[in-house]
Amino acid sequence: METISIKEVFKNYKSLDEVRLVGWVRSNRDSGSIGFISFFDGTCINSVQLVYKKTDTENFDEARTVRTGSAIMVEGKVVPSIKENQNFEILLKGFKILKQSDEDYPLQKKEHTSEFLRSIAHLRQRTNKFNTVMKIRSEIAFAIHNFFHQNDFVWVSTPIITSNDAEGAGENFYVSSKEKNFFDKNATLTVSGQLHAEAYAQAYKRVYTFGPTFRAEKSNTNRHISEFWMVEPEVAFCDINQLMFLIETFVKYLIRFALKNCKEEIAFLNKSTDSGLAQRLLDVVDAEFVKVEYKEAIRILKSKISEGHRFEDNDIYFGKDLASEHEKYLCEVIYNKPVFLYNFPQEIKAFYMKQNHDGTTVAACDLLVPGIGEIVGGSQREDDYKKIVKRCQSFGIKTDEIDWYLNLRRYGYFKSSGFGLGFERFLMYITGINNIKDVIPFPRSYGPINF
Ligand code: 4AD
Ligand code: MG
Numbered sequence: 001m002e003t004i005s006i007k008e009v010f011k012n013y014k015s016l017d018e019v020r021l022v023g024w025v026r027s028n029r030d031s032g033s034i035g036f037i038s039f040f041d042g043t044c045i046n047s048v049q050l051v052y053k054k055t056d057t058e059n060f061d062e063a064r065t066v067r068t069g070s071a072i073m074v075e076g077k078v079v080p081s082i083k084e085n086q087n088f089e090i091l092l093k094g095f096k097i098l099k100q101s102d103e104d105y106p107l108q109k110k111e112h113t114s115e116f117l118r119s120i121a122h123l124r125q126r127t128n129k130f131n132t133v134m135k136i137r138s139e140i141a142f143a144i145h146n147f148f149h150q151n152d153f154v155w156v157s158t159p160i161i162t163s164n165d166a167e168g169a170g171e172n173f174y175v176s177s178k179e180k181n182f183f184d185k186n187a188t189l190t191v192s193g194q195l196h197a198e199a200y201a202q203a204y205k206r207v208y209t210f211g212p213t214f215r216a217e218k219s220n221t222n223r224h225i226s227e228f229w230m231v232e233p234e235v236a237f238c239d240i241n242q243l244m245f246l247i248e249t250f251v252k253y254l255i256r257f258a259l260k261n262c263k264e265e266i267a268f269l270n271k272s273t274d275s276g277l278a279q280r281l282l283d284v285v286d287a288e289f290v291k292v293e294y295k296e297a298i299r300i301l302k303s304k305i306s307e308g309h310r311f312e313d314n315d316i317y318f319g320k321d322l323a324s325e326h327e328k329y330l331c332e333v334i335y336n337k338p339v340f341l342y343n344f345p346q347e348i349k350a351f352y353m354k355q356n357h358d359g360t361t362v363a364a365c366d367l368l369v370p371g372i373g374e375i376v377g378g379s380q381r382e383d384d385y386k387k388i389v390k391r392c393q394s395f396g397i398k399t400d401e402i403d404w405y406l407n408l409r410r411y412g413y414f415k416s417s418g419f420g421l422g423f424e425r426f427l428m429y430i431t432g433i434n435n436i437k438d439v440i441p442f443p444r445s446y447g448p449i450n451f
Contacts, residue, residue, distance in 0.1 A: 001020040005043035006040065017078065021041065022071070023071070024126070025066055026068065035060075035064055036049060050090050053091070065097075067101050069101030071097075074092050077091045107124075117130065121441070153204075154206065156196070160212065166190070166193075171217050173216050175187040193209035194234065195402070197209045197418060199404075202413060202416070205237065208234070221324075222434060222436055222437075223324070225445045228424050228436075232419070232420045234418035235417055236415065239415060243418070244340050252284070259282065292340065293341075297322070301326055332370045339369075344361060349362050351392055352381050353380070363380040364379035365378050372425055375422055376419050376421045380417040388406055388409060427440075
């Protein structure tokens, strides 16, 4: 008999008779003559109940001894279940331990804290919760490629090793080798694929890059990690307003995709970790995202403070880089939906952003969402060669090191806009998981590096 997956069993249990399965034991209990194994194989988030009986099951005594975490092969009949919340169970004829797990298997059947599970990042994906979250991660990665492919974007593999600091924030990891001076200048891990994506947008019009990015930020918050994945589309002939439209369309597409293709996963998370999740996601796909100019946001925050509201940091002025508490207040309390902040003061944004006519702001936008804050940062790019060179100088950026990038402006660079969506931040939003370290398999952040 061929083995089949639990996913197939769930799909076809009404017409299935005898099945053979391989997978792992989540729990096992027995009462002498009858026993129950909760069994999973990773092909869907559900476990299957296996029933073994002294009267029906070969190796009944072996089945009683199998421990949580063990690998088993079973054969049996799909039968209707008497339990209310379960359509079927499998009455075992054959039972075989493929590999018994040691007694100290850490995932015994009890509630574990997220902190503890983070300390066993090599095992936590075997729990319902992490199995579900990482499955959603995989589905959304697929959806991202799907969205861009359907909309005629070309995928560009931008380099991981680079010699430029795209964001100019000085948060680089340096790359070295045994060989001294392997490269002719300092090499770093990329903080963003944007600059290279811009070069490709000038050849294909619509491109995107989707890969790991690295930032040596010391902030150990629940929203920062040192290695995260970023989706960065770049579109030639696109301005900031068209860009915000693209961001909103993209984010809603991904949420709709999840609601349709990760129904069971979202229902599970809704039940187990965040009871408002499903409704929140449904609301977002119907909501029109709010657009607020930075200067208006400053006015609102100031007026709230003068009405008596207290932030941890109440020093609000035009030119301030808003903290996450301010961003969250705007999208959670004032608007209660996703908010685009745009037209930021030029001093607090990157050198490549397009200067507005007012002489003080740049055509940049951040998308803020309730519960998290910033998930997207984007902008129209400065297309004027002289202006961008001047901006580099005022930021102390050496123009000869990125002359290739600046030179793009001299060869038909009419307009270009793009954004970066933090993949893990977005996953937090779509799963309701409140720590970024719990939506990426092996998180890296300031401090010890395990696994
Ligand atoms: O706002 P950022 O720094 O924008 C850029 O890197 C641009 N080059 C994007 C572009 O226009 N092509 O980062 C983009 C997003 C943030 O909004 C946030 O979601 C995420 O990346 N991000 C992080 N996610 C996790 N950990 C960190 N340390 C992050 N830093 C940024
Ligand atoms: Mg940003």
